[in-house]
Amino acid sequence: MLTLTLKEALQQIRQGKLSANELLEKCIQRQSKIKELNAFITETPDVAREQIKQISDSSTLKGLPVAVKDNFCTKNIRTTCASRMLEKYIPPYNATVVQRLYKQGGVLIGKTNMDEYAMGCGSIDSIYGPVRNPWKYKYKMRKVEKSKTAGPATQSTLHDKQRLGTRGTHSSAAQHDEVYNDDSDWFISGGSSGGSAVAVATGSCFGALGSDTGGSIRNPASYCGVVGLKPTYGHVSRYGLIPLVNSLDVPGIFARSVDDANILLNCIAGHDVNDSTTISDDFIPQQLYDEPSVKGLTIGIPKEYYVKELSDEVKQVWCDIADMLENNGAKVIQVSLPHTQYSINTYSIICACEVASNMARYDGIEFGHRADNNESTESLYAQSRHEGFNDVVRGRIFAGNYFLLRQNYEQYFKKALRVRRLIHDDFTRVYENGIDILLTPTTLSTAPSYRWFSQADNRTRTAEQDVFTQPINMAGVPAVTIPIRLSEDSLPISLQIIGQKFKDYEMLNIAKFIEQEVKFEHLKLNDIAHLS
Numbered sequence: 001m002l003t004l005t006l007k008e009a010l011q012q013i014r015q016g017k018l019s020a021n022e023l024l025e026k027c028i029q030r031q032s033k034i035k036e037l038n039a040f041i042t043e044t045p046d047v048a049r050e051q052i053k054q055i056s057d058s059s060t061l062k063g064l065p066v067a068v069k070d071n072f073c074t075k076n077i078r079t080t081c082a083s084r085m086l087e088k089y090i091p092p093y094n095a096t097v098v099q100r101l102y103k104q105g106g107v108l109i110g111k112t113n114m115d116e117y118a119m120g121c122g123s124i125d126s127i128y129g130p131v132r133n134p135w136k137y138k139y140k141m142r143k144v145e146k147s148k149t150a151g152p153a154t155q156s157t158l159h160d161k162q163r164l165g166t167r168g169t170h171s172s173a174a175q176h177d178e179v180y181n182d183d184s185d186w187f188i189s190g191g192s193s194g195g196s197a198v199a200v201a202t203g204s205c206f207g208a209l210g211s212d213t214g215g216s217i218r219n220p221a222s223y224c225g226v227v228g229l230k231p232t233y234g235h236v237s238r239y240g241l242i243p244l245v246n247s248l249d250v251p252g253i254f255a256r257s258v259d260d261a262n263i264l265l266n267c268i269a270g271h272d273v274n275d276s277t278t279i280s281d282d283f284i285p286q287q288l289y290d291e292p293s294v295k296g297l298t299i300g301i302p303k304e305y306y307v308k309e310l311s312d313e314v315k316q317v318w319c320d321i322a323d324m325l326e327n328n329g330a331k332v333i334q335v336s337l338p339h340t341q342y343s344i345n346t347y348s349i350i351c352a353c354e355v356a357s358n359m360a361r362y363d364g365i366e367f368g369h370r371a372d373n374n375e376s377t378e379s380l381y382a383q384s385r386h387e388g389f390n391d392v393v394r395g396r397i398f399a400g401n402y403f404l405l406r407q408n409y410e411q412y413f414k415k416a417l418r419v420r421r422l423i424h425d426d427f428t429r430v431y432e433n434g435i436d437i438l439l440t441p442t443t444l445s446t447a448p449s450y451r452w453f454s455q456a457d458n459r460t461r462t463a464e465q466d467v468f469t470q471p472i473n474m475a476g477v478p479a480v481t482i483p484i485r486l487s488e489d490s491l492p493i494s495l496q497i498i499g500q501k502f503k504d505y506e507m508l509n510i511a512k513f514i515e516q517e518v519k520f521e522h523l524k525l526n527d528i529a530h531l532s
């Protein structure tokens, strides 16, 4: 039953073959079976059971469960950003996208795990432990006793068994730490929205929200074999999304099919008075074609994406799909996005600067974790921030403050903004020259193993993992990743389709065409060793 897509489930409910209550209970069961994958920070089955009682038959989502990344505010349900800084934060309001999902009849099954403050691409930098990829899941449970010499930054968190929030069941950082402190061979989910990708891939919900600043939806969607949609910047409200990089953050969707992603996009998109960067035109929800076609379209293959680090298998899939599109009447041509090579460094500077400014609010007095220190206001700030943030967050704050120093501002921040414009203009030029969409890989390879991934620091990994996704955030255009087929060692390989600003539907129609051609087989529960 849980291999159904959202669209199929809605159809079956409409025809009276299944009930939403039945599906919700199945999802809750599934959620409890995948605990080892660590996809959820807070499970909210009782919230969902309460919400479903109020759902009307005419609602779009009919009470089907959705999951939400833990950096979107959810009223009366804690929202941690996987950080000690916000471990006790219970928002008094819902993010616009959450509110809109509720309004359309979605019910909340849980808040998903992620990299702290969405900084990362592995979902391994969370105070709740890493998220595991459900495909080819080799992890063996082994309880590791927490070392007595654990650093001071985590001590009080580990002993904080308090039940937080007023709703939902929470596992404490301590429990997570104990169970997941094992580095045996397993694959990462990708990130930073790894928990949402896993929740959807395993059938614990019918769709999930994530945020994408440099690839944080598309990367985990690609590694976990689900559809990951980053809409055009300005199409979906950021109100209530705890910011990483305000000028690049986009709320988006994980789904089991392109149609599902579109259904959910229709629920959340459109102007919001609380986010002045959302488009103010009247938003009209659209359906995708039943049988979209690519006949007569021109598809661009950016030559700068053909990098030497690209794995042979991904390269092959990329070529095969380009051939398939050509055989179906599209014109496929090589194009150039010449400033792609500067994207990673430009992103690093802009990201660090906005992070430094965004994180300034967490002082332990007005916002965030407060250290046990009453020496002076300054030392309270310093200690609270030291304890509250992990070293990845602290590193970006330091870098950002450096780039923003008066003597560096012109040389780094201002220059980075100008390069961002050049990257943006590369895309504009290509589309003005008659290209309808771009086709690229989403990631260099299939999901890496945790063992390999954790050998390098977060900055290095972000720089190499987000190469194909970051420029798209710089340009503000929409992109969607879809799974194509499995690699030789049974991990999903995906491709990215990059559309034109506010032509999200046109892009999704092409993605749907590819999806119908490749017929990717989604994860079945018995593909997950140990959990079947």
Ligand SMILES: NC(=O)C[C@H](N)C(=O)O
Binding pocket: 118, 119, 120, 121, 191, 192, 211, 212, 213, 214, 215, 216, 217, 244, 351, 462, 466
């Ligand atoms: N949220 C993202 O897209 C984050 C990106 N991977 C980064 O580490 O900055």
